[in-house]
Amino acid sequence: MKKLLMICMIAMISISANAQEKDAIVGKWQNPSGEGRIEIYKQGNKFFGKLYWLKEPNENGKPKVDKNNPDASKRSRQIKDLVILNNFVYSGKNVWSDGEIYDPKTGKTYSCKMTLKNKDKLDIRGYIGISLLGRSETWTRVE
Secondary structure, eight states: OHHHHHHHHHHHHHHHHHHHHHTTTOEEEEOTTSSEEEEEEEETTEEEEEEEEESSOEETTEEOBOTTOSSGGGTTSBSTTEEEEEEEEEEETTEEEEEEEEETTTTEEEEEEEEEEETTEEEEEEESSSTTSEEEEEEEEEO
């Protein structure tokens, strides 16, 4: 009986640690240029990120809008609070994949994967087709 109880406790600790690892990217992050901050959150089993802060939120005295979006009906939406990370799933070993990142500066959407290097550094890799054809940047966690 003691052996069974010990096995159950070890299993519960392992499940709890795995759940914490999956949610490790949840929080607020700043891009390398310091122009924007993104809040990553979990919805169901997927992860998303919205642009919650902009260094320069206005343009010509008005809030910046998504003027470069290829969809004309979306060009009037504000950049602040825009969801730019979509549908990421935890792949294991501190990697979140199968998602997309939207760049409001260009209006382009890229396949993307995120790798947590440590608790305060998140590598973002946007790419077209395969990961080798892309660009990376490192985001820093903010309080």
